[in-house]
Amino acid sequence: MAEPSPLPHELLVRVEAFAPNPGDLAALPEIPAGSIPGWDGAGVVLEPAADGAGPQVGDRVLFLGLGARGWAQRRAVPHAATAAAPPDAESEHLSTLPVPATSALRALRKLGSILGRRILIVGATSAVGRIAVQLAARSGAHVVAVARDESRHAHLRRLGAHETHADLSSVTSRVHGAIDMIGGQHLVDAYALLESGATVIALGHSAGADERFPYGAFIADPKTSVRSITTFFLGSEPGLADEMAYLAADRQLQVGDIDTRPWTELATWIEHGTHHPSGRVVFRVDHGLPFPNTHKQGTGRERSALLKE
Ligand SMILES: NC(=O)c1ccc[n+]([C@@H]2O[C@H](COP(=O)([O-])OP(=O)(O)OC[C@H]3O[C@@H](n4cnc5c(N)ncnc54)[C@H](OP(=O)(O)O)[C@@H]3O)[C@@H](O)[C@H]2O)c1
CATH class of the missing domain: 3.90.180.10 (Medium-chain alcohol dehydrogenases, catalytic domain)
Structure with a gap:
């Protein structure tokens, strides 16, 4: 070339x-x-x-x-x-680091303050998910990690997850925010777990499956008012250099x-x-x-x- x-x-x-x-x-x-x-x-x-x-x-x-x-x-x-x-x-x-770690950091920033709040990471064993677990835990969140491979749950706990689940059906308490790397039914279930004012970021779609929301999923009540699903494309995000520098200098981050x-x-x-x-x-x-x-x-x-x- x-x-x-x-x-x-x-x-x-x-x-x-x-x-x-x-x-x-x-x-x-x-x-x-x-x-x-x-x-x-x-x-x-x-x-x-x-x-x-x-x-x-x-x-x-x-x-x-x-x-x-x-x-x-x-x-x-x-x-x-x-x-x-x-x-x-x-x-x-x-x-x-560039795509996975910057995606995890940018996604968490889009959730706003997570100190003391329940944050759901779906697909926590993915590269983005592992970083998101660590960054969310150090930001003071109660980290709820979902990954289908239970043999890796102990590792996720060592990275900072407070709860680990093989699928979303065993997550019973609502969350303030979620980052979903898997899509399909995982995204539908993550949305259903949002508390009022919460957001799920549909970052990835590793399952390659459709999302089918049942009737009633978007009917709000006082506990589930103003919930949202959003997404972003990292490549269109401005100002990533400072975040990459921060992540590169981090000696504790485990990739x-x-x-x-x-x-x-x-x-x-x-x-x-x-x-x-x-x-x-x-x-x-x-x-x-x-x-x-x-x-x-x-x-x-x-x-x-x-x-x-
Ligand atoms: N929007 C953006 O700008 C942006 C930026 C970065 C990444 N992404 C997307 O985010 C996703 C994650 O990226 P990555 O680099 O972290 O991926 P990765 O390291 O390759 O991990 C993929 C994960 O998906 C899981 N998975 C695959 N199929 C599944 C299924 N049917 N059910 C449950 N789990 C399943 C795998 O679980 P196992 O380990 O158990 O196999 C693995 O944990 C990808 O879809 C990627 O394209 C988007």
């Missing part, structure tokens, strides 16, 4: 690792042949943005680029979608197991099924040449050599 040509608001990043997420994989059939897929990843800045904003040369960064182009050795990415990470953070870890593979195995992995029950598969990008792995020490000549390579 041709070298990327950064626009004035874009950085040139040496991509070191990327972790495909369900959105990436769902988009693959739509991507024109000959273009580069992949939203997010992590690496090191080779060239800063011409307008001077954002991370600088040698900064370790994570990025959430729209319009794909991320599964590559080098990528031009807007500084508004890039965040500097601690210099000693590993790109493999950082590459798992799950990281299964690192060379990027030459990407196609085989996609062909043979992409499920990873307890973490993320991360692809490490091979550059052939070693790059100084130290913060802000790449010289102009070294960067030029890499660009020629």
